[in-house]
Amino acid sequence: MMTVFPDPALAAGRHEPLGATVRDGGVNFAVFSAHATRVDLCLYDETGAVELTRHALDGPVDGVWSGFLPGAAAGQLYGLRAHGPHAPREGHRFNAAKLLLDPYAREIVGEFRNLPEDHGYPFGHPDGPFALDVRDNGPTALKARVAAPLAGPAPRASAPRHAPRDVVLYEVHVKGFSMRHPGIPEALRGSYAALAHPVAIAHFKRLGVTTLSLLPVQFAVDEPHLFGTGLRNYWGYNTLGFFAPDPRLASVAVRHDPTAVTAEFRDMVQALHEAGLEVVLDVVYNHTPEGNEWGPTLSLRGLDQKSYYRLQADDPARMENLTACGNTVNVEHPRVTQLVLDSLRYWVGEMGVDGFRFDLAPVLGRTARGHDPGSPFYAALRQDPLLSQVHLIAEPWDIGPDGYQLGRFPGRFMEWNDKFRDTTRGFWLGHGPDGTAIGRADFARRFAASSDVFRVGGAAGAAGASAQRSPLASVNFLAVHDGFTLADLVSHSRKHNDANGEDNRDGRDNELCGNFGVEGPTDDPAIRDARERARRAMLATLLLSQGTPMLYSGDEFGNGQGGNNNAYCQDNEIGWLDWPSADDALIAFTAGLAQLRRTHPLLRHARWFDAPGAARDAAGAGTPATLRWYHPDGRELREPDWHDGGVPTLAAALRDDHERLLLIANPGAASLRFALPPDGAWHLLLDSSGELAPAPVSGQEIVAPPRALLLCMAAATAPSSP
Template structure:
C-alpha cells in the first residue's frame, strides 16, 4: 500500500464534511476556523504505522480540504492541526497529537487512557499552559474511510405512529438481552438480540410502539472509571457521532459489520411496526475540562467547538456537569450536529432522537433561547422534519431547567409528572405531600407547562422511572440509595429521590409489605399508561426488575444493570399489557387535544372532577388536607363515544364512591381485588380497594 499512495494531494472539494469516496479517490474536508495548517496522516490497514502526510488545501470558509486519488474505502487516517498554542486565549493546537476526524464513519483501534493523549505535560507545574511534544499516534484512535451506505433498507416504509398513539419504552441495548433465556447466548447484549423474535414478541405483547435506546453512538469510558476497572455502561460519553458503538455488536472488531448489524436491527424492528428513537449526547465530549485530553475537537479548534468562559478563555464552560459544553450556536458545530442527525435517519434508518441535556442545543450568549438558530434549522430540515424530537429539558447551567419551553413539535420529559405520581401514591411513607390538584394537573398532561403555542398534550412525556434513578420496583422497596458498588462512597446519584420501603429496606417475605408494594407499583403503572400525554415505560419495570437500590447504575455493566429475566414477574407483565390495550381501546385515554368546557365541538372532550360522594370538586375541595381520594369523569362531544370514570384511592383503607347516574362497567382495578368486568349495582355505589386506581366505562 505504501507504494500505491499518490505523491501529492489534489485540492478537492470543501464539502461534504469528513472523508467520502468519489471519482476514483477519497475527498477529505475538515473544519477549523483558527488552524494555520491541517495535515492528513495516512496509516497502514492496522492503524499502527504512519505511511505518509499530506497538507490539506484551504481554508475555504473555515474548511480544509483535499482529494487523494487512487484510494478508497478501507483507508485508515488521522489528522494533525498546526496553529497557536495559547491556552489562555482558548487555542490548544498541538501537531504532536493525532486527532480523530469528528465525522469518522468507522473508527479503528481500542482506546486506552495514556498521558500522551494530553496536549500538555501531566504533572507540570504550569498545567495546561505547558506543551507536550510526545507523539500519541501509536495509541490514538483512527478513522477508516467507509463504503457509502445509501438509504437505510425499508426506511421509506417505516412505521410512523401518530403522537397520540406513541408508547415509549426506554431500553439499554445490552441490558435488555444480556440475561434473556430465549435469546441465543452468542447474540445476547447486542443489536441483533434486540431484533430477535423473542425480543420483538415481548415488545409487541407489552403494547409499546417506540423503543427509546440509551446511547448507541461510539463512546469511551471516563478516566476515573478506567482507574477503578469500571466502564461507562450507559454510554453518555460520545466520541464518534457517526458510528454505532462496537461494544453493542456481535462482531466488535469490524466497524463495517457493526454498522450492518445496527441497520439490520432497525429494519427488523420496523418490519414489526416498532419505531427506534436514539438517545443522543450533543452537549459534551470525552475531552473534559481544560485539564482533559486532546483527542479530536480540542485539537482541531478548541475555541470554535467548545463554549469557553467569556473572561477566561483558558477554562471550559461546564453547563453539562461533564467538564465541557459543545458550542452549538457556532454555525459549523450546528452543521456537524445536523449532519450527524441526518446520517442516523437516512443511512441508519432511525425514527427520532431524545436529546440529552437539550437546553445546551438552544444556548446563546443570552442563555437558553426557544427560538435559537439550531432549533430553527432542525425543524425546517426536510429529513429531520419527519422524525420524533424529544428533549431532556434541563442541563447543569444557570437557568438550566426549561420544561415546557421547547419549540414546536418537541416532546419533553416531564419530571413533575414523576414526582407528583410518586408522591401521591407513596404518600406519608415517603414524607411526600402531593395535593389532589397537583396530581390532577399532571394526570391531564400538565397544561400549566404545555398548553401554549399550539402544543398538544402529547408534548408531555410522562414517566415514573427511567434509566437514571431507581427502578419502579426499587421505588417501593428502598428508602435510600445503595450506590456503594459505583466506588464513590455512596455520594453519587440523586439524594432524596422519592421512594418508600413500607417497613423493610430491600427484599422481604412479609406478605403484608409485599401486598402494599404490589398495589402501589400497579397504581403508579396504571397512572402512567392511562394519563393524558405520552407514556414512557422504563425497561424492566414490567418485570419487577431491581437494581438493589442503586439509583445511578451508569457504571454497572453487570447483573445490577442488566434485566433480570429469571426473576421476572409474569403477572405484572400481563398487567402492563392490559393497560396499554385499554389505552388503545378507549379514545378518551389518548385524546391529544386539551380538555375543554361544554359545549365544545367535534373532536372535543370534557372532564369533570368529583369528590368521593359524587359532587363536583370546588376550590376548597382541592386543598382539603387528609382526603386524597377523588374521581374524574371524561366525556366526548360525540355521544357515540362511551364516557369513562376513573377513581383514585391512594389511602390505606378502602374508599366508598358515589357514581354518576347511569350504568357503569369496571374495565380496570389496579389492585386486582374486584372481579373483572364487574357491573355496578343500581344503587350507584362502588368501594375502591385500598391503594387502587379504577376505570369504569358507561354502558
C-alpha cells in the same frame, strides 16, 4: 486490500461534504477549523500503528480544509493533525503531536486507553494543562476508517408511522435488555441483533409499546476516572463518534469490523420496522469525552477548541461546564450546528431511525441570552425536510443558569416531564419531595398532561414558538435509566450506590421513594402487598393519563438494581435486566393497560379537554370532550375540596359523544366508597389492585380498594359482561 501510497501529491478537494467521502476513483477529505494554520491528513497502515504518509490539506475556505487523494479507497485508516497557536489562556490548544479523530468519522478503529500521551500537556508539569506535551500519540490513538457508501435500501423506507396519540415509548439499553434473556442465543446477547431477535420483538409487541428509545448507541469511551477500576461507562453518555455505531453493542462475531457493526445496526432497525416498531436514539451533543482543561486531546479540542466548545467569558483558558461533564459543546456556532444536524440526518437518512431524545437539551438552544426557544439550532431543525418528520424529544434541563426549561421547547418537541414522575410517585407513596402529601390539585394537573406547563405555553413570545403545545408534548414517566427502577423506588428509602466506587456520593440524593417499613427485600406479606399495590397503581396512572407514556425497560416485570440509582458504570448483573426473575403476571398487567389505552381514545387525547375544537369525531362534528373531577361523595369538586388536606382521593370523568369513562384514584391505606356520577349504570374495566374483577357495577357506588386506580365505563358504551 488497503492501498499503500508512496507519497502522492494531494489534489484539490471539495469543501463538502465534511468527512471522508469515496468518489471519482479516490477519497475526498474535508474538515472544519477556523483557527488552525495548517491541517495534515495522516494515513496509517492496516494495523493503525504505522503512519505511512502525511499530506497538508488545502484551505481554509470558509474555515474548511480539504483535499482529494486519488487511488484511495474505503478501508483506509487516517487521522488529522492541526497546527496553530498553543495559547491555552486565549482558548487555543493546538498541538500537532496529537493525532485527532475526524468528527465525521463513520468507522472508528482502535481503543481509547487514556494514556498520558493522549493529553496535550505532560502529567506532573508545574504549569499543568497550560504546558505543552510534544510526544506523538499516533501509534495508539483512535483512527477513522474511510467508509464505503452504504449498500441496499435505507431502513427508513420501511419505517412505520404511528400517529402521535398512539405512541408508547420504551426506554431500553441495547446490551442490558438481552444479556440475561434465556430465550435469546448466547452468541447474540447484548447486541443490536439481539434487540431485533424474534423473542425480543414478541415481548415488545405483547407489551404494546410502539417506539423503542435506545440509550446512546453512538461511539463512546470511558471516563478517565473509570480506568483501572474494573468499571466502564455502561450507559454510553460519553460520545466521541457522532456518526459511528458503538462496536461494544454489536455481536461478538462482528464488533471488530466497523463495516459489519454498521450493517448489524441497520439490520436491527429494518427488523424492528418490519414489526411495526419505531427506533428513537438518545443522543449526546452537549459534551464530549475531552472533559475540562485537564482532559485528553482526542478530536474537537485539538481541531479548534475555541469554535467547538463554550469557554468561560472571563477566562477562556477554562471550559464552560453546563453539563457537569467538564465541557459544553458550542452548538450556537454555525459549523457546530452543522455537525449536529449532519449527524442527525445521517442517522435518519442512512441508518433509518425514527427520532431522537436529546440529552441535556437546553445546551442545544443556548445563546448569549441563555436558553432561547427561537435559537438558530431549533429553527434549522424544525425546517429540515428530513428531521422535521421524526420524533424530537428533549430532556428539558441542564445545570447552567435557568437550566430547567420544562415546557419551553418549540414546535413538535416532546419533553421528559419530571413533574409527572414526582407527583405520581408521591401520590401513591403517600408523601411528596418535601415530606408532605401530594394534593388532589397536583395529581389532577399531572393526569391531564400537565396543562399548567404545556397548555399555557411556556415558550410563548419566543421566535417560532407556539403559545400552546399539544398534551402529547408531555412525556410521562415513572422511572428511567437515571434513578431508581420502579421496583426499587417502592423497596428503598435511600440510594445504595457503593458498587460504583464513589462512597455512595454519586447519584441523585433524596430521590422520591419509600420502602413501606423495611429497607430492601422482605418476606413480610403486608409490606409486599403494599409495595405491589403502589407499583401497579403507578403503572396504571402512567398508561391511563393524558400525554405520551414512557416505560422504563424491566419495570414491566419487576426488575431491580439493589437500590443503585446511578448504575451508569455497572455493565454487569446490576445493570442488566433480570429476566430469570421476571414476573409474568406483571407483564400481562402492563400489557393490559396498554390495550386499554389503545381501545379508548379518551385516554390518549391529541388536544386539550374543553379546548375549542377539541376531541371532535372524524367528521368534525359533535361536542368537545370534557374532563370533570369528582369527590368520593359523587359531587363535582369545589375549590375548597382541592385543598382539604385529607386523603387526596378523587375521580376523573371523561366524556365525549362516543363514550364515558371514570377513573377513580384511592391512594389511601383503607378502602373507600365512591358514589358514581349519575350517568346510568357503570361497568368496571380495571382495578389495579386486582381485588375487583371486571364486571358491571351494582348500584350507584363502588368500594375502591386501598392503593388502587379503577377505570369504569358507562354501561351504554361498555363491553357486554361475560
